[in-house]
Amino acid sequence: MQVDGRPYRTIWLNDDGETVEIIDQTKLPHRFEIARLETMEDAAIAIKDMLVRGAPLIGATAAYGMALAARSDPSNEALSAAYDHLHATRPTAINLRWALDEMMQALSPLSPTERPARAYERAAEIADEDVEINRGIGRAGLPIIEAICAGKRPGETVNILTHCNAGWLATVDWGPATAPIYMAHEAGIPVHVWVDETRPRNQGASLTAWELGHHGVPHTVIADNTGGHLMQHGMVDMVIVGTDRTTASGDVCNKIGTYLKALAARDNSVPFYVGLPSPTIDFRVHDGVKEIPIEQRSGEEVAKITGRTASGDIETVTIVPEKSPVANYAFDVTPARLVTGLVTERGVLAANREAIAAAFPERVQAAA
Ligand code: MRU
Helix, strand or coil: CCEEEEECCCCEEECCCCEEEECCCCCCCCCCCCCECCHHHHHHHHHHCCCCCHHHHHHHHHHHHHHHHHHHHHCHHHHHHHHHHHHHHCCCCCHHHHHHHHHHHHHCCHHHHHHHHHHHHHHHHHHHHHHHHHHHHHHHHHHHHHHHHHCCCCCCCCEEEEEECCCHCCCCCCCCCCCHHHHHHEEEEEEEEEEEEECCHHHHHHHHHHHCCCCCCEEEEEHHHHHHHHHCCCCCCCEEECCCEEECCCEEEEEECCCHHHHHHHHHCEEEEEECCCHHCEEEEECCHHHHHCECCCCHHHHEEEECCCCCCEEECCCCCCCCCCCCCCCCCCCCCCCCCECCCCCEEEHHHHHHHHHCHHHHHHHH
């Protein structure tokens, strides 16, 4: 997508053909900074410290992390250590394991001397595939927005609520929740996005608002608990979110608070869609609530908040009494029964085992 008129992806190979560059998302929305990854350890830190985040981008970064590892030591032992190290960075987004497995599958049959070149090639393919998958999700999701628009008075706005950042910053480009929105906007449909701030890290307020703004999409940032009220008053036409892991039966794990939006949507007959890239489906998991590991992050993220002061400095302040314990569950699971449709690169699917298996038979077979 565009940043100040210049097209960007969130991750790319440097001109030197070896190091990798990313947009440092911890600096947004106040500063647009590029960070360089020179080693596998840099890639692991970028994922763990959330310079990059969002399930698909975590996967693409891990793939390049394996390429950086292969460049420094392409032996079996070193690659397997790199796999384990990268895999341990964040537990919930399944794209991480998916990308690492893809890299291992590509590299294991080769001799060590052949591995570095193939590793860079496969990582680039994974990044390109992610762009195409998200473009496909946009194409599949656009008719949903068109249909809502067709049911309104001419010129009336389609109001879409989203949670966290499942935008282009969460992927290599486009974003599973925002691709249909960007395409609708480009098609001239009047869209407006309600952006949940998404405490504690504020990916909605800091990232989704930033990217929608740079693309000229009308939006309003709201406090996390506002969605139910808006839905009760007919101010939300649809909800669309991303996912970090979706089970074979259609349960959707996404940023903490997603489940509450799905409940409010059901109570108010607002359709609740999930933009789902196929690498985010975990065919080995069936009951999302029981089986998906939920990342628990530092309580500091809840106890503190970072922002820009009037003088332009970025500062972090504490908002919780010093001695109060805090808990920071990063994700929750929305059961399939609350999901209106899974918007995938192969079309909009019902959130159930049969529909998912019919759309991705090769993945079911590979997982068996
Ligand atoms: O903790 P984050 O910022 O990595 O969480 C990101 C999300 O929850 C996104 O909604 C999810 O990764 C889907 S985006 C493709």
